[in-house]
Amino acid sequence: MAQEKKISVEELSKHNSQSDLWASINGTVWDLTSFAPSHPGGLSIILEYAGQDASRAYNEVHGPSLASRSLPSFALKGQLDESTVTDEWKSKQVSNLEHTSTPDEKPDLGQILNTYDFEAAAQKALSKKTWAFQSGAANDNLTHAANVNFYRRIFFRPRVMVGVPEPDTSTNILGNKFSVPVFSSPAALAKLAHPDGELAMYRAAHSRGTTIIACNNASFSYGEIRSAIEDQDYPLLYQLYVNKDRKATEKLVKDVSALKPAAILVTVDLPVVGKREADERIQLDAGYQAQKHMAVQSVAGDKKGSGLARSTGSFIDPNLKWSDIGWLKTLTDAPIFVKGVQSAADARKALEHGCAGIYISNHGGRAVDTAQPSILTLLEIQANCPEVLDQMEVFIDGGVRRGSDILKAICLGASAVCLGRPYLYAVGYGEEGVGHLIDILKDELETAMQQVGIRSLSEAHPGLLNTAELDPYVYRGDTHPYARKVVRRQSKL
Amino acid sequence: MAQEKKISVEELSKHNSQSDLWASINGTVWDLTSFAPSHPGGLSIILEYAGQDASRAYNEVHGPSLASRSLPSFALKGQLDESTVTDEWKSKQVSNLEHTSTPDEKPDLGQILNTYDFEAAAQKALSKKTWAFQSGAANDNLTHAANVNFYRRIFFRPRVMVGVPEPDTSTNILGNKFSVPVFSSPAALAKLAHPDGELAMYRAAHSRGTTIIACNNASFSYGEIRSAIEDQDYPLLYQLYVNKDRKATEKLVKDVSALKPAAILVTVDLPVVGKREADERIQLDAGYQAQKHMAVQSVAGDKKGSGLARSTGSFIDPNLKWSDIGWLKTLTDAPIFVKGVQSAADARKALEHGCAGIYISNHGGRAVDTAQPSILTLLEIQANCPEVLDQMEVFIDGGVRRGSDILKAICLGASAVCLGRPYLYAVGYGEEGVGHLIDILKDELETAMQQVGIRSLSEAHPGLLNTAELDPYVYRGDTHPYARKVVRRQSKL
Amino acid sequence: MAQEKKISVEELSKHNSQSDLWASINGTVWDLTSFAPSHPGGLSIILEYAGQDASRAYNEVHGPSLASRSLPSFALKGQLDESTVTDEWKSKQVSNLEHTSTPDEKPDLGQILNTYDFEAAAQKALSKKTWAFQSGAANDNLTHAANVNFYRRIFFRPRVMVGVPEPDTSTNILGNKFSVPVFSSPAALAKLAHPDGELAMYRAAHSRGTTIIACNNASFSYGEIRSAIEDQDYPLLYQLYVNKDRKATEKLVKDVSALKPAAILVTVDLPVVGKREADERIQLDAGYQAQKHMAVQSVAGDKKGSGLARSTGSFIDPNLKWSDIGWLKTLTDAPIFVKGVQSAADARKALEHGCAGIYISNHGGRAVDTAQPSILTLLEIQANCPEVLDQMEVFIDGGVRRGSDILKAICLGASAVCLGRPYLYAVGYGEEGVGHLIDILKDELETAMQQVGIRSLSEAHPGLLNTAELDPYVYRGDTHPYARKVVRRQSKL
Amino acid sequence: MAQEKKISVEELSKHNSQSDLWASINGTVWDLTSFAPSHPGGLSIILEYAGQDASRAYNEVHGPSLASRSLPSFALKGQLDESTVTDEWKSKQVSNLEHTSTPDEKPDLGQILNTYDFEAAAQKALSKKTWAFQSGAANDNLTHAANVNFYRRIFFRPRVMVGVPEPDTSTNILGNKFSVPVFSSPAALAKLAHPDGELAMYRAAHSRGTTIIACNNASFSYGEIRSAIEDQDYPLLYQLYVNKDRKATEKLVKDVSALKPAAILVTVDLPVVGKREADERIQLDAGYQAQKHMAVQSVAGDKKGSGLARSTGSFIDPNLKWSDIGWLKTLTDAPIFVKGVQSAADARKALEHGCAGIYISNHGGRAVDTAQPSILTLLEIQANCPEVLDQMEVFIDGGVRRGSDILKAICLGASAVCLGRPYLYAVGYGEEGVGHLIDILKDELETAMQQVGIRSLSEAHPGLLNTAELDPYVYRGDTHPYARKVVRRQSKL
DSSP: OGGGOEEOHHHHHHOEETTEEEEEETTEEEEOTTTGGGOTTOHHHHHTTTTEEOHHHHHHHSOTTHHHHHSOGGGEEEEEOGGGOOHHHHHTOOOSSOOSSOGGGSOOGGGOOSHHHHHHHHHHHSOHHHHHHHHOOSTTOHHHHHHHHHHHTOEEOOOOSBOOSSOBOOEEETTEEESSSEEEOOOSOGGGTOTTHHHHHHHHHHHTTOOBEEOTTOSSOHHHHHTTSSOTTSOOEEEEOOBSSHHHHHHHHHHHHTTOOSEEEEEOSOSSOOOOHHHHHHHHHSOOHHHHHHHHHHHHSOOSOOOHHHHHGGGBOTTOBTTHHHHHHHHOOSOEEEEEEOSHHHHHHHHHTTOSEEEEOOGGGTSSTTBOOHHHHHHHHHHHOTHHHHHSEEEEESSOOSHHHHHHHHHTTOSEEEESHHHHHHGGGHHHHHHHHHHHHHHHHHHHHHHHTOSBGGGOOGGGEEOTTTGGGSOOGGGOTTTTTOOOOOOOO | OGGGOEEOHHHHHHOEETTEEEEEETTEEEEOTTTGGGOTTOHHHHHTTTTEEOHHHHHHHSOTTHHHHHSOGGGEEEEEOGGGOOHHHHHTOOOSSOOSSOGGGSOOGGGOOSHHHHHHHHHHHSOHHHHHHHHOOSTTOHHHHHHHHHHHTOEEOOOOSBOOSSOBOOEEETTEEESSSEEEOOOSOGGGTOTTHHHHHHHHHHHTTOOBEEOTTOSSOHHHHHTTSSOTTSOOEEEEOOBSSHHHHHHHHHHHHTTOOSEEEEEOSOSSOOOOHHHHHHHHHTOOHHHHHHHHHHHHSOOSOOOHHHHHTTTBOTTOBTTHHHHHHHHOOSOEEEEEEOSHHHHHHHHHTTOSEEEEOOGGGTSSTTBOOHHHHHHHHHHHOTHHHHHSEEEEESSOOSHHHHHHHHHTTOSEEEESHHHHHHGGGHHHHHHHHHHHHHHHHHHHHHHHTOSBGGGOOGGGEEOTTTGGGSOOGGGOTTTTTOOOOOOOO | OGGGOEEOHHHHHHOEETTEEEEEETTEEEEOTTTGGGOTTOHHHHHTTTTEEOHHHHHHHSOTTHHHHHSOGGGEEEEEOGGGOOHHHHTTOOOSSOOSSOGGGSOOGGGOOSHHHHHHHHHHHSOHHHHHHHHOOSTTOHHHHHHHHHHHTOEEOOOOSBOOSSOBOOEEETTEEESSSEEEOOOSOGGGTOTTHHHHHHHHHHHTTOOBEEOTTOSSOHHHHHTTSSOTTSOOEEEEOOBSSHHHHHHHHHHHHTTOOSEEEEEOSOSSOOOOHHHHHHHHHHOOHHHHHHHHHHHHSOOSOOOHHHHHTTTBOTTOBTTHHHHHHHHOOSOEEEEEEOSHHHHHHHHHTTOSEEEEOOGGGTSSTTBOOHHHHHHHHHHHOTHHHHHSEEEEESSOOSHHHHHHHHHTTOSEEEESHHHHHHGGGHHHHHHHHHHHHHHHHHHHHHHHTOSBGGGOOGGGEEOTTTGGGSOOGGGOTTTTTOOOOOOOO | OGGGOEEOHHHHHHOEETTEEEEEETTEEEEOTTTGGGOTTOHHHHHTTTTEEOHHHHHHHSOTTHHHHHSOGGGEEEEEOGGGOOHHHHTTOOOSSOOSSOGGGSOOGGGOOSHHHHHHHHHHHSOHHHHHHHHOOSTTOHHHHHHHHHHHTOEEOOOOSBOOSSOBOOEEETTEEESSSEEEOOOSOGGGTOTTHHHHHHHHHHHTTOOBEEOTTOSSOHHHHHTTSSOTTSOOEEEEOOBSSHHHHHHHHHHHHTTOOSEEEEEOSOSSOOOOHHHHHHHHHTOOHHHHHHHHHHHHSOOSOOOHHHHHGGGBOTTOBTTHHHHHHHHOOSOEEEEEEOSHHHHHHHHHTTOSEEEEOOGGGTSSTTBOOHHHHHHHHHHHOTHHHHHSEEEEESSOOSHHHHHHHHHTTOSEEEESHHHHHHGGGHHHHHHHHHHHHHHHHHHHHHHHTOSBGGGOOGGGEEOTTTGGGSOOGGGOTTTTTOOOOOOOO
């Protein structure tokens, strides 16, 4: 059996090229030659470890079972012969993440009062590379900024003397009761911030009576995350990227569906990964020879850059269509959401195609820059097809930083609100950090509910808000004066 | 008699736990065990002085009679035996307010030209803790900033050649004539800024022909404030928080009413205290062991924070309802105002429930952040129920910094304008400072009246203003396009 | 004859109190006791020179003939006996303006490209006190800033290919042809910036084919300014403040009218002088004992401050009314303008009262702060009473900094545009500086005309502008939704 | 033959005045006396080299053939006698551009991720003088800033799940297919940034499947640029300034037309050159005696300044009219565009006069400041005369910095988009730099297309955008409330 074969460091070192590429991971030696080009994280990063030990870099972002689940059995070459390992060879195990600060620079969790404090703490604690990957957005970050600012431009019109002794923040979604309508947005590679990654996030959410959305590109598999808590019937959501290799997606959806996810949310706002310049700049600045080489090459060819984000997305199928919803339904019994709706027109389409819900998102400003802010899309849906809010679940993310933002989205018809970066920043403190984040948001939500004068979220309604500053920015559908005027002219000459 | 019993320092020191909690205050020893948990300022601050002398901290915020009026007679344990007091023990009397500057850093009063100068002076002169408590607002301080900025976005359209020799700023409210329609907002604990606290404020207001609103949480009791001037018939207003312990409120209202207040203003915009992060951060940063301990505890439990503000409000009844106006009327003959109206709908309700007036306020941006600015609520009332302005007195606070702001509010239908922080900052200079503040505002108001072309406030009208920049932001009642569209959907799945 | 009497320094020094107040000015000794309280520049500044020589301070702001023209003959006490003057006594002649920089710090005139360069140069070259007086505006300077910014928010919509070889900037106003429709706003005390003051301004304007508006409070009298050029028929405008002492005004108007001014412009936007805090702060900071004393006094009394501006305006009659236009017409044949119109309503009134023109102005933001910007008032007049633009001359000042601003005002219907501060800053360079300023503005105007596609100012029209950003801010007269809703309510209780 | 005559340095040095002005250029001696006053770059710069060698300054901005093509044969005096050239004389050859940095301070091209990076690199690498000339705009640069910002205020409303595997950015213009609808704006003197100047720009554009617009004031002639690539049929556009000397223009248009340009674009937005203060300030600051002299002279006369830009434009005919389109058509068969359209009215006129296209431009904010931003003019055309977009080619420049900006312009009806400064900054890296720029823009455009959900540019339409923030700023033609109200009044008095 290959599984038992002992392989020496000398032997491993010979397979160090793209056409013959071995690496050892946690004691097992794999032949990655055929896998490397389709590595979600990119070929180049694997090339750096050709003929070497990749354990440290692997463990920084992946759970232990990922290699054996993802690689074909014929790729297994044997076990690393520990007797041939020298200290010098060991010392070459390099991290892919250079740290810029030591963990103790982070403030105590007790000093963290809000999501902004979590952000400041993460910027201190994370490596520059991880910070660029997690905090960055597309191009000039205009949508990222507008996501936040547009919430701030909605005023409350509180009602007084209604008796608000014990505000009830609970909600019922997809037949499940949650203590607060707050989930983590699906975000890749939580291990970058903490070894427990998504496991910690799920444990904390469960302990607070809510849940998370497990990401297709999580550090841990859906099954691993599910098993982080004892109650295997507790609702957990799953986010899916449809792979260019549709067979791979079919297998994945069936595997996940066997574990009864509360819903599957198909991401549709990232047919190609956006241009994350902070991320790309880090790669260029880092001085890694292999990557610098790539960047120089790209001068003459592809200008899409080589950042972590761009590599991560290379397997996503840009050819996904509405008709594929039918195909997905043949693969699973789970309710299906479309994640990334950005117009009333597409909200209507999701309803027509029998989706259980939509998820309004511009991918945290990481897809196309200057995409309209999420809350503006929610207002657009209200103005053009309010029936959508009645007939489907509506999730929304992008710019939520306060409990009062959550209340605003709920008042405008959302079922639940998701946060991406704040959860990644909080998980730097592990499960306790994520719990603290949820506690903060729930407390801020309760306070806001009492102060605007409602006792439960079912009493939330648009009249509690003054959205007058944003109303003129709302796209008003087919009455838009430019909607029909222009057809692309052909050259006349 | 317990009152005469001598108690040694040694004896006092034994009662130093939460379950057996004694402290000496100005020579008298009290058993605070049963009182401490309901201390408006919070339990933790009392715990710091268990078994010790609390005089210095007590006197920093409370008038001398408060203890004997608030504590039951059985709590009186005796008199501190001065012969047992050592210098070392005395030196342990700590201030709860660490000073960051010496008093002489403050500019001379003659250098203070406007309310902003008072603010700058206060920031220099106050302890960090008091500054955070008084200057801070909720969350991101967006409402606090908008309160000020929205006044600045209203233009005057002055009228010329109308003859304005001697502008008359006087007004008649509730049957009383005041020299200017300017009162202090009810604000807690003026002693934090000056030993004379509210006494100085009332004396100065009286000397200028106007008055103040005595706060439920003032450093001095209503009776003490009333007695600060000789004329016991001079109008003084009273602001009331309704206590969770309604019996306590009944007693309080009856006691105050016996002193014939010009009106009682029930605060309704603070069913729970807002999240004042500057205030909470000071607590966390201060390094006080007891408080740090609390903060750490709160990681696992309550995220509402432990600031001075949050503690202060813990006795307020969140279950107050419109029907309670009737109950209050049975307790007093004084006219009743509802303080904290933030929508036209509630202005109408106050009228229906027979209130004498409303007080438009978002608690200086200290309740729910992003509550709409006060002047926008006044415009909303104009647009939706102008009859309210005709049939009730309308006070307004929030963002008034100039005499021209006062004139704008009056032009839009307010009866009187209140200022909170500026009075607290001015009282740092004692009675003379508050007098100087009122003089400045009156002079600015007179100058503005002459320059826009009116001789008395009865000539003020909206046509003197150009509110075009704010008009689109005004909520237009039931014609609001979103008002009826959304009902909270139940889960469909 | 008193005129010939020799008075020794010793004798002069004895009359050094408010009740017996002598001073020598350029060799003549005057008894100022009865005059000092009505000194337009304030009593306190004269008190500083009681019993002393005031020549230096006098010459800094006044032309040589002012004393003999303003003071009654009985005030003349004699000639200073030069033989009694000692060096020590001479050395006490103090300047009222402390200089903060030497003249050579100013850039060469050839380096001055625009009005902003003039402003920067003036800030360097002027004393702090003069800078505060000339550059400052009221309260928070919001109108001052908006005056400039609102011009910037108007876009041009240039027309191309119309043939614009030699743009003609000339205009015909009141029967006089001017090379450019640009005058200096009437501004006090140009001598503060340059010894030639208004004389230099008038000479430069004349040499460029335009004129100035001589200010009631100029350093030189109307006659002196008129005589600065040879052509005594050249048009010169005169600005008038109506004095509380109406007889004084009657004499003044008749004296000026004898010299055939092209028009008399009555200032009506300053019934009281605004609060110029920069100006007041300088007084307080300067450390002058006499003034400091005044400031301290003012703590207990008047909060109107003691700045140069406030003192200067104390003689202005706040009781001026529209009916006084008739009175003025009995005193002069000159066309009468009302300067300081700030609403369409008052533009209509000026027409009804037979004025030859109006002058839109908010006194450079120096009267009531948050008065609407001047260009907005012009738009208001267009929207509500465009006939005014047809039937009267319309001048406008406030915020004009570029030739393109001039063109915008002309497009919107103004006859001429005035600039205040830029002329004061330019006159620091004397006649050559003011000439340079007019050259710059004329060149910028010509360039703008060619680039928007007009050959003469008679072709200017509103369609060359895109005012869409400002249009919503324009007050729309009686259709304003708040115009009739609110009457001041009387107390109901 | 004069061409062969040897001329000594001593002889050359004698002709050193404006009335007898010789200079040597690359070994040839020319008599420039009659040419110098009409030098497009101004007389003064030539005067600096009177009687000297001008090769270095000439080569910095001009291609080698320009002198012999532009100067009459009688101006040729002979060849410089190299044997008389001394080292000392040689060392006097001065650059007209002082460098502030060495070339190696520029980042590697591989580090350039977007147009802003190119800008930052150029600011480092260019001389202050060239930077001021290329980056500067008119007066306060308000239009320059608004050009960029108005694109940022348009949001995308992406459509999802439409299948976008391989976006096609190609377009067909004037019968030619281009890989991307992106051209360089015509900009003067690219040699200032790189010796290959426009040659490099054209080679790079051709290699990427697109083209450039050769500028009338390019460093190289149209023929030289055309010859930079082998394919003489490849489409190249030509931009024309009509010369005050119409005969010169006739010759030029005929010469260019003989080379079959794809179109001739007549610039009409610069009847006079705008006031570029950064440019003028450099001249003043540089300390060049000749130029300082000019500036001082200008104090007394022309205030138009002496910057590179102002000089460059002095030959442009300000008297160009719409009727001249007919004249141009008699000179050429090439399609004619009008470059500089800034209103719907002029777009209509271009159609009426039979133009093949219009080019919306405000000259990069370098003509009249506060001209409306280009994208606003495109919206104005849509709102008032959408037929123009159907019947003519529409180019647009001004503010395009991202591929997403390109897509926005195309969605709103543009045929192609031009960029000026970014190409000049990129050409500092030569052909490779310009290629990199086009690659970046094409990649950003592809990414944006996929993310908003279109497969080819023919699918672009206004409904993909939310222009609600800009819509209120669009001029609405004859319905504009001010369009007819004001006529210039004549003086009434």
